[in-house]
Amino acid sequence: GQNIDQPTEMTATEGAIVQINCTYQTSGFNGLFWYQQHAGEAPTFLSYNVLDGLEEKGRFSSFLSRSKGYSYLLLKELQMKDSASYLCAVRDSNYQLIWGAGTKLIIKP
């Protein structure tokens, strides 16, 4: 079957750095996405990786290793507004998105 694993919850301090990991086993691979979802709101797109390596976008970076079936989302200079759930999703061989359950990130002052 297809599976995406992420930690259920993480806690970090304002101003610090946090890394959220995602491992996947899917039928084929056509890209990996990270989304942010604030409580009670819809997911919004953060990043996309299809080749190995690091993609940087401001305070957020995303890394992919296809051979290891592994990605991480790195958030720097954490702000209170970064408190949210972070969803990892993989596009499979049928071009459908397979979603992880999400990681709830709690930021403490």
Next chain:
Amino acid sequence: DVKVTQSSRYLVKRTGEKVFLECVQDMDHENMFWYRQDPGLGLRLIYFSYDVKMKEKGDIPEGYSVSREKKERFSLILESASTNQTSMYLCAIGRLAGTDTQYFGPGTRLTVL
């Protein structure tokens, strides 16, 4: 700005009722999707549509049907609501390939009593 709207943010229905959830987009996308989101589970695809009057079953279509009579509108129908259909329902639009992603509506939190 991409705009995806859903007919209700919150809905309370009784077991056995027929429920309609509507999604409207203003981006002229061919592809539209219905997901449900439950605590501890990833988003699960119920149905998607890649053109008017076309539909494909997702991972959990049982108990649901859909309708797409116009390109901008995609409806999810619960023929006879049950308590296990209490969930957050999210509509999305997007292309299947490339770097383009899926854009979500605000969601409908449905409670079936």
